[in-house]
Structures are given as structure tokens and as C-alpha cells.
Amino acid sequence: MYNFEYKKAGSVAEAASIIGADADAKLVAGGMTYIPTLKQRLAAPTTVVDMNGLGDLAGISVAGDTVTIGAMTRHAAVACSADVAAAIPALADLAGHIGDPQVRNRGTIGGSIANNDPAADYPAGLVGLGATVKTNRREVGADDFFIDMFETALEQDEIVTSVSFPKPVKAAYMKFPNPASRYAITGVFVAQAHDGVRVAVTGAGPCVFRVAAMEAALSSNWSADAVADISVSADGLNEDIHASAEYRAHLITVMAKRAVAKAG
Amino acid sequence: MTLTVSMTVNGESVSADVEPRTLLVQMLREHLGLTGTHVGCDTSQCGTCVVHVNGESLKSCTMLAVQAEGADVTTIEGVADGETLHPMQQAFHENHGLQCGFCTPGMIMSSLDLVKNNPDPSEREIREWLEGNLCRCTGYHNIVKSIDAGAKAMRS
Ligand SMILES: Cc1cc2nc3c(=O)[nH]c(=O)nc-3n(C[C@H](O)[C@H](O)[C@H](O)COP(=O)(O)OP(=O)(O)OC[C@H]3O[C@@H](n4cnc5c(N)ncnc54)[C@H](O)[C@@H]3O)c2cc1C
Ligand code: FES
Ligand code: FES
Numbered sequence: 001m002y003n004f005e006y007k008k009a010g011s012v013a014e015a016a017s018i019i020g021a022d023a024d025a026k027l028v029a030g031g032m033t034y035i036p037t038l039k040q041r042l043a044a045p046t047t048v049v050d051m052n053g054l055g056d057l058a059g060i061s062v063a064g065d066t067v068t069i070g071a072m073t074r075h076a077a078v079a080c081s082a083d084v085a086a087a088i089p090a091l092a093d094l095a096g097h098i099g100d101p102q103v104r105n106r107g108t109i110g111g112s113i114a115n116n117d118p119a120a121d122y123p124a125g126l127v128g129l130g131a132t133v134k135t136n137r138r139e140v141g142a143d144d145f146f147i148d149m150f151e152t153a154l155e156q157d158e159i160v161t162s163v164s165f166p167k168p169v170k171a172a173y174m175k176f177p178n179p180a181s182r183y184a185i186t187g188v189f190v191a192q193a194h195d196g197v198r199v200a201v202t203g204a205g206p207c208v209f210r211v212a213a214m215e216a217a218l219s220s221n222w223s224a225d226a227v228a229d230i231s232v233s234a235d236g237l238n239e240d241i242h243a244s245a246e247y248r249a250h251l252i253t254v255m256a257k258r259a260v261a262k263a264g
Numbered sequence: 265m266t267l268t269v270s271m272t273v274n275g276e277s278v279s280a281d282v283e284p285r286t287l288l289v290q291m292l293r294e295h296l297g298l299t300g301t302h303v304g305c306d307t308s309q310c311g312t313c314v315v316h317v318n319g320e321s322l323k324s325c326t327m328l329a330v331q332a333e334g335a336d337v338t339t340i341e342g343v344a345d346g347e348t349l350h351p352m353q354q355a356f357h358e359n360h361g362l363q364c365g366f367c368t369p370g371m372i373m374s375s376l377d378l379v380k381n382n383p384d385p386s387e388r389e390i391r392e393w394l395e396g397n398l399c400r401c402t403g404y405h406n407i408v409k410s411i412d413a414g415a416k417a418m419r420s
Binding site: 005031032101103 | 327
């Protein structure tokens with residue numbers, strides 16, 4: 001690991017001013033992606049700005065039909081939250097299947113979505129539920145937040161502060177996990193969301209995406225059969241040692257069917 | 265540049281001068297000589313480095329030592345009661361829950377966190393909990409048996 005300066009942020013504003021003034025100063029949240037990146041010498045920050053002291057960014061609140069999760073909320077806290085389980089059980093289920101218990105004890109929702117790993121689970125949950133990302137500057141709808149592989153709408157000095165999830169009528173997430181890391185080789189989140197049916201796919205492509213044909217089919221007939229014959233083209237999908245693009249395309253339909261069946 | 269980091273490790277106040285990049289596991293092993301906590305990978309996947317920080321299990325290879333400033337840390341060296349093994353350690357011993365033993369400290373620290381929240385875990389719950397602990401020797405079966413027996417011993 002290259003050396004760096006360490007600064008524990010006392011406030012979001014302080015963290016934003018440090019990373020705003022220096023493009024090579026970087027935030028660390030749970031560190032579950034960033035510290036391995038540092039260890040591999042894939043990053044050489046001047047300063048690491050630690051967000052772990054920002055207690056007001058951690059926590060879950062429910063107001064009416066909206067569940068709001070602070071950026072520093074650990075995956076384990078979402079997975080165990082009675083409020084999330086009551087309002088959006090699919091989201092608690094998604095969080096409870098990220099990585100392993102020790103990753104869930106540290107990793108945060110803010111870090112996960114800011115990182116936008118193509119195989120991360122939360123992007124499917126945010127897009128599948130039509131969530132809104134709040135930052136220190138503005139609100140961004142999930143559909144506009146995730147831009148491309150490891151790329152989001154965040155500006156250099158922008159910090160995710162929370163994510164708000166409108167409660168769906170019903171929803172479920174199914175993933176085909178990588179057997180070693182549990183990242184999604186392909187994961188599909190389906191929902192009868194506040195603004196209609198949503199089908200969001202992670203792991204298969206460079207970035208989370210929606211499948212309009214499946215959304216239309218499920219809008220008129222909410223059943224696994226409705227998506228059974230809808231296939232997504234393998235063009236542009238990810239290909240690696242774990243799965244070919246064709247295999248991932250096939251998994252989208254299989255996981256979508258299973259997710260609809262799971263949602264009931 | 266070094267920073268002075270202070271924390272409680274296995275009930276004792278300790279401090280060390282470390283670089284910002286020093287990992288918690290390096291501070292434990294290299295500065296404090298607590299070599300029971302192992303390093304088995306550089307991808308945060310193997311779990312041989314699991315310790316408890318403020319009562320929760322985490323991977324000490326994926327936390328900076330400075331981030332543990334003021335924390336209460338427990339390592340495998342801190343679980344036995346003098347010469348008497350902790351019931352979970354005893355259960356690994358009795359159930360042949362290890363072969364080379366490299367993964368064992370992490371397995372035990374992880375399983376203690378499981379049992380804290382779930383005193384009577386099912387076999388499936390034990391297997392799922394061990395997602396972040398790799399063993400290259402045993403095939404896991406005797407580890408699962410050990411944790412089941414250790415949890416039972418801790419209940420009684
Ligand atoms: C073994 C292993 C298995 C895993 N398995 C899975 C899995 O199955 N599914 C899954 O989805 N993920 C998985 N992960 C990743 C895990 O979910 C991480 O928690 C996540 O990728 C990053 O969150 P973090 O809080 O650790 O962020 P960090 O690693 O601290 O930061 C990641 C990036 O986000 C930036 N950042 C952090 N917080 C903010 C913020 N509030 N605003 C703006 N930028 C911010 C940082 O600067 C950094 O660039 C796994 C990780 C490991 C090590
Ligand atoms: S050394 Fe492998 S997870 Fe920490
Ligand atoms: S006993 Fe050898 S790695 Fe587990």
C-alpha cells in the first residue's frame with residue numbers, strides 16, 4: 001500500500017471541502033472495496049478521509065411510505081432492521097446476502113452505490129424500487145444515478161448522505177451469486193413499485209439496467225410465466241472467467257422468473 | 265509520518281506508533297506480537313484475520329489501525345481463561361475442527377460473533393455464517409460440528 005495522510009472527518013461539509021480541494025483525496029466508508037484497492041496499489045490517494053465518525057449519516061427511519069437509510073448504515077443493520085423487514089422485506093433480504101457477515105458488519109449503502117461495482121446488489125435494489133439518492137448538494141433519482149461501470153452521477157466533492165426507498169406493493173430480489181465472493185453474477189430485482197412495475201438487472205451488464213419488455217409483460221400479468229419467454233440479448237453483457245455473456249443473458253430470465261415467484 | 269494509536273486489546277491498554285497505511289492486523293501482529301491473528305489473502309475474502317472490534321467481528325486486514333483508535337479489540341489470544349480453553353476452542357479440539365489450523369483463529373472469532381446473536385444456530389445458519397471464512401483442509405464438516413458443540417457448551 002502506498003502511504004497517505006489520514007483525516008477523520010468531523011462533518012460532511014469538512015469531508016466535502018477536503019475532497020473538493022484535492023482530486024487525489026478520497027473518502028473511505030466501510031473500506032470493504034477501498035482498502036483492498038489500496039492494498040493492491042490500484043489507488044494512490046494523497047489523503048484518506050474517514051467517514052466513520054459521522055454518526056448522523058448512519059441510521060434507518062420510516063416516514064409514511066418511505067424508508068430512508070443513511071449513507072453510513074452498514075449492510076448488517078439493514079439486514080437486521082425490523083423497520084426495513086416490515087416495510088420492504090426484499091431490501092432486508094438483499095442486504096443480508098451481500099458478501100459475508102464481516103463484510104456486512106463494515107460495508108455501507110453509501111459506499112456500495114458510490115462505487116457502483118457492476119456486480120453489486122444495491123444498485124438493483126435502488127433502481128428496482130425507484131429510490132432517490134440524497135447527497136450534500138441535491139437529490140438524484142436512481143435511474144439517473146448509475147451511469148456506467150464504476151461511474152455515477154456524483155461530482156468530485158459530492159457525498160451521498162442517504163437513500164430514500166418508496167415502499168412497493170410487492171418486491172423480491174434473486175441473484176445467482178459468485179460462489180467465492182457472493183457478488184451477483186446476475187441479480188434481478190422485481191417490484192410493483194410506487195410508479196409501476198420495475199425490473200432491474202445487476203451483474204449482467206457494465207451497469208444496472210431495466211428490462212422494459214419484462215416490465216410491460218408483468219404490468220399486465222404478474223406471474224413468472226409472463227417473463228419466461230422474454231430473453232435479453234447477450235450483446236454488450238459482461239464476460240469473465242465466471243460466466244459468458246450468453247450465460248448471463250440466460251440467467252436474467254431465470255432470475256427474473258424466480259424473483260417474481262418469490263415476490264408472490 | 266507516524267501516528268500514535270491507542271486501544272484496548274484483550275483487556276489491556278496498548279498504543280503504538282504506526283503509519284496511516286498500517287492495517288489493524290499489522291499492528292496486532294508486528295507491533296504487539298499477537299500472531300494468532302493470521303493473514304491468508306489480499307482480497308478480504310479468507311477470514312483468517314477476523315477479530316472483534318467493539319464486540320463485532322470484522323476483518324482486521326481491511327481496517328486501518330488508526331480506525332481502531334479508542335476501540336475495544338479482542339483477538340484469539342483473548343478468548344481463553346488462562347490455561348483453560350474457551351468452550352468454543354475446546355469444541356474445535358474435541359471435534360477435530362482443524363487440520364493445519366491456519367484458518368482456526370478466524371473460524372473461532374467468527375463463530376463467537378454468531379453465537380452471541382444466535383445462541384442455538386442450526387447447521388444451515390452455521391454454514392451460511394461461515395461464508396467469509398475459508399478452510400483449505402477440513403472440508404468444513406468438522407468445523408460446523410465444532411461450532412454446534414461449542415454453542416451447546418456455551419449455552420449450558
Ligand atoms: C469479500 C467481499 C465480498 C463482497 N460481496 C459483495 C456482494 O455480494 N454484493 C455486493 O453488493 N457487494 C459486495 N462486496 C462489496 C461491499 O458491499 C462493500 O461494502 C461496498 O462495495 C463498498 O462499501 P463500503 O462502505 O465498504 O465503501 P468503501 O470501500 O469505503 O468506499 C468505496 C468507494 O465509495 C466512495 N464512497 C464511500 N462512501 C461514500 C459516500 N457516502 N459518498 C460518496 N462516495 C463514497 C469511496 O471514496 C470509495 O471510492 C463485497 C466485498 C468484499 C470484500
Ligand atoms: S487476510 Fe484474508 S480476509 Fe483478511
Ligand atoms: S485447518 Fe487448514 S486451513 Fe483450515
